[in-house]
Amino acid sequence: MAPPGKKFLRRGFLSCPLAQRLSMKRQRLDYALFVSPALAIMAVFFAYPIFITVYFSLLDYSIVRRTKTFIGISNYLKIFASDVFIQTAYNTFVWVVISTVLPLIIALVAALLTYHGFKGKRLFTPLFSLPLIFIPSSTAILWALMYSDPFGLVNHLCGALGLPRRIWLGDPNTVLPAISLTNAWYGTPMTFLMLLAGLESLPLEPIEASEVDGASTLQKIWHILLPMLWPIFSVVALLRLIDVIRSFALIWMMSQGGPGTASLTLPVATFKTSFLHYDYGAGSAWGIINVILCLILSLGILFRRREL
Amino acid sequence: MFKKLIGMALAIFIFFVLFGILLCSEGQSQEISVTNRKGWRCTEGIKANLPNFEKASGVKTNWIDLPPGEMTAKILAELEAKTGAFDVIQASVEFDIAAYYRYLLPLDDFIIKKWRSIKDFKTMISPEAAKAIEWEGKIYYIPFHGNTQFLIYRKSLFENPEEKAAFKKRFNYNLPTPPKTIKELTDVAIFFTRPEKNLWGLGIPLGGKYPQHFLEHVILGAGIDIIDLKTGKPDFLKPPKYDTTIKVTQFLHDLINKHKVIPAGAKTMGHVEMREIWKLGQLAMAFSWWGDHWDKLTSDEFAKAVGETGSAPLPQWPGSPAGRSGGRMSIWSLGIVKPTKNPEAAWKFIEWFVKPENLQTEAKTSGAASHWITVDKDSAEKGLLAKGLVAGLPKSIPPRIGFIKEGPQIITAFIEEAQAMTAGTISPKSMVDNLGKRTGEILR
Numbered sequence: 001m002a003p004p005g006k007k008f009l010r011r012g013f014l015s016c017p018l019a020q021r022l023s024m025k026r027q028r029l030d031y032a033l034f035v036s037p038a039l040a041i042m043a044v045f046f047a048y049p050i051f052i053t054v055y056f057s058l059l060d061y062s063i064v065r066r067t068k069t070f071i072g073i074s075n076y077l078k079i080f081a082s083d084v085f086i087q088t089a090y091n092t093f094v095w096v097v098i099s100t101v102l103p104l105i106i107a108l109v110a111a112l113l114t115y116h117g118f119k120g121k122r123l124f125t126p127l128f129s130l131p132l133i134f135i136p137s138s139t140a141i142l143w144a145l146m147y148s149d150p151f152g153l154v155n156h157l158c159g160a161l162g163l164p165r166r167i168w169l170g171d172p173n174t175v176l177p178a179i180s181l182t183n184a185w186y187g188t189p190m191t192f193l194m195l196l197a198g199l200e201s202l203p204l205e206p207i208e209a210s211e212v213d214g215a216s217t218l219q220k221i222w223h224i225l226l227p228m229l230w231p232i233f234s235v236v237a238l239l240r241l242i243d244v245i246r247s248f249a250l251i252w253m254m255s256q257g258g259p260g261t262a263s264l265t266l267p268v269a270t271f272k273t274s275f276l277h278y279d280y281g282a283g284s285a286w287g288i289i290n291v292i293l294c295l296i297l298s299l300g301i302l303f304r305r306r307e308l
Numbered sequence: 309m310f311k312k313l314i315g316m317a318l319a320i321f322i323f324f325v326l327f328g329i330l331l332c333s334e335g336q337s338q339e340i341s342v343t344n345r346k347g348w349r350c351t352e353g354i355k356a357n358l359p360n361f362e363k364a365s366g367v368k369t370n371w372i373d374l375p376p377g378e379m380t381a382k383i384l385a386e387l388e389a390k391t392g393a394f395d396v397i398q399a400s401v402e403f404d405i406a407a408y409y410r411y412l413l414p415l416d417d418f419i420i421k422k423w424r425s426i427k428d429f430k431t432m433i434s435p436e437a438a439k440a441i442e443w444e445g446k447i448y449y450i451p452f453h454g455n456t457q458f459l460i461y462r463k464s465l466f467e468n469p470e471e472k473a474a475f476k477k478r479f480n481y482n483l484p485t486p487p488k489t490i491k492e493l494t495d496v497a498i499f500f501t502r503p504e505k506n507l508w509g510l511g512i513p514l515g516g517k518y519p520q521h522f523l524e525h526v527i528l529g530a531g532i533d534i535i536d537l538k539t540g541k542p543d544f545l546k547p548p549k550y551d552t553t554i555k556v557t558q559f560l561h562d563l564i565n566k567h568k569v570i571p572a573g574a575k576t577m578g579h580v581e582m583r584e585i586w587k588l589g590q591l592a593m594a595f596s597w598w599g600d601h602w603d604k605l606t607s608d609e610f611a612k613a614v615g616e617t618g619s620a621p622l623p624q625w626p627g628s629p630a631g632r633s634g635g636r637m638s639i640w641s642l643g644i645v646k647p648t649k650n651p652e653a654a655w656k657f658i659e660w661f662v663k664p665e666n667l668q669t670e671a672k673t674s675g676a677a678s679h680w681i682t683v684d685k686d687s688a689e690k691g692l693l694a695k696g697l698v699a700g701l702p703k704s705i706p707p708r709i710g711f712i713k714e715g716p717q718i719i720t721a722f723i724e725e726a727q728a729m730t731a732g733t734i735s736p737k738s739m740v741d742n743l744g745k746r747t748g749e750i751l752r
Contacts, residue, residue, distance in 0.1 A: 063388050064713045064714075144576070149573030167573060170572075170575025170730075258724065259728055275380075276719075278384060
């Protein structure tokens with residue numbers, strides 16, 4: 001049976017006796033009252049900062065130059081016209097692709113393996129999830145040390161394998177892939193746990209039916225598990241994507257966006273402009289660009305959920 | 309029902325009265341919050357003396373450690389938002405005065421009360437510090453820390469007869485101890501570079517902002533400012549200075565890429581990492597902010613590892629003005645935040661902080677100078693300061709970029725361009741041209 005539409009409800013509401021209508025009205029008021037504290041908190045902690053950042057982004061607001069004048073969208077135009085924006089957009093793209101795709105592939109393989117079960121599965125899951133206990137700053141210090149020369153483990157391994165030693169974080173060609181790899185290491189366990197939870201929540205009947213029909217493990221994965229997991233996988237991927245776009249600590253602590261602007265991403269550019277140039281206006285504009293990007297992806301998640 | 313309401317109103321009234329009393333009593337207590345660079349060796353000794361100050365003055369002091377990279381940003385954000393989070397701030401005056409001064413209390417009255425007159429006070433501190441702490445005729449800071457970059461060298465290597473003979477044979481003059489010209493510095497660095505033995509001629513930290521620190525030191529030493537304060541235009545773009553700036557940049561580029569005298573790993577190192585490489589005995593000379601580490605470098609632990617460490621200012625760039633040994637002086641100072649509730653307590657703290665015994669503690673725990681002439685003289689006589697610092701600091705100058713409002717943007721541009729040049733992305737000439745272009749755009 002189709003759910004009652006808005007028109008039907010309105011007609012129903014009007015055709016009710018007055019007492020009943022008043023009771024329904026009061027009920028609605030009660031709901032609004034219940035929701036209002038949460039709405040107030042949302043307004044203070046979410047809506048206001050966004051509103052104020054949008055407002056700042058339309059100002060020439062520098063605490064050093066002592067300016068706070070309305071300049072419309074000039075900050076945005078200046079950013080879009082600058083060479084730094086092109087470099088930053090490219091870096092953000094590389095950063096996002098490596099830091100998202102790599103953990104997704106590794107986590108998916110690990111989750112499928114764990115789902116199927118193997119000897120040592122109980123030990124594997126907590127060990128694989130170990131990076132979760134680190135905070136981003138300690139991860140950054142740990143990996144910066146691993147990449148360093150002459151102390152770093154990575155160069156020792158390269159030496160042992162007969163590969164040339166590199167200054168991973170000092171070379172514009174390797175700095176971003178190196179930090180992205182760190183981010184992938186850091187982000188894989190959470191992706192793995194979410195995918196594993198998704199796999200374990202799938203209905204068993206189709207899988208058992210495919211086993212009865214004699215499907216091989218690969219066929220089972222390709223034709224049954226992956227299609228069933230796809231809605232969950234796409235949400236996990238989008239969540240990971242947003243997390244990567246927003247992430248700041250790793251890059252800031254490992255390279256500060258350098259050398260030059262070789263690892264400058266949107267959040268790092270936001271921080272640098274706001275807190276190193278003390279230009280809150282342009283910094284807010286960088287921040288809003290980042291928020292818009294995240295918003296587009298969040299809408300992707302919402303649409304995805306609606307489809308589900 | 310009515311009784312209940314009365315009871316509730318009474319309870320609320322009592323709560324507010326008690327809360328008000330509590331607030332008032334807090335307002336009357338002498339409590340201040342002071343900022344500090346987290347993990348800074350120079351102030352660790354002073355921090356340890358803090359209970360003595362609290363006991364003697366009755367001023368409760370919240371010592372707030374802020375990460376160095378975020379310190380200025382955090383302080384400025386709090387000041388702009390008027391949160392009242394800090395009463396006394398620590399700042400690197402040579403960079404931050406243009407940003408900070410309007411949030412700070414002029415200290416002239418306090419200074420006159422304590423040291424009779426501003427003139428008398430200024431004679432007690434180094435001339436460059438006296439200039440840097442002043443903005444539009446008023447004094448906003450009291451200095452407590454002075455430093456400049458200088459050269460250290462391994463005496464055992466330089467005094468080794470075999471090394472001396474080998475150097476004379478190769479370069480036709482005696483091994484200079486320490487090098488006194490840029491050519492000598494380059495020759496000595498080339499001579500001691502032996503990658504097969506894990507030994508490099510010259511260690512210069514090149515990670516983060518350090519390439520800019522090196523370049524600015526040599527450029528300022530050569531009599532070139534980034535900004536000419538008189539005209540407000542880039543000084544390094546003027547014809548003869550432009551060529552010199554490119555040559556200085558080329559010099560660093562050659563040390564890294566042509567002569568390969570600097571260990572490759574230096575590109576991601578700061579001075580702490582460089583100090584550890586020094587301890588491993590992998591460097592013959594090293595240039596950095598050794599005033600923050602002199603106690604370590606001269607400790608038994610280091611002496612056992614690499615022998616005695618000598619120090620000297622970096623040689624002057626050819627044709628530099630007389631009396632300059634290099635630039636890039638740092639002047640860390642204390643200022644009082646304007647809306648502080650306790651200006652008297654804040655001043656008491658500053659008075660205590662810059663007492664000679666505290667400033668000498670700083671020299672003991674790190675090897676840094678203070679910009680207070682008699683204290684530094686005494687510390688130098690006691691051997692607490694490196695010869696390189698004692699000789700180099702009075703001949704240094706603070707960077708002038710901090711004295712203009714566009715300074716922070718120009719410094720960031722300089723750091724980015726210097727990093728790109730060090731990483732090999734752009735040539736030395738491109739670095740100078742890019743910096744000129746970006747500086748022009750920022751100033752416009």
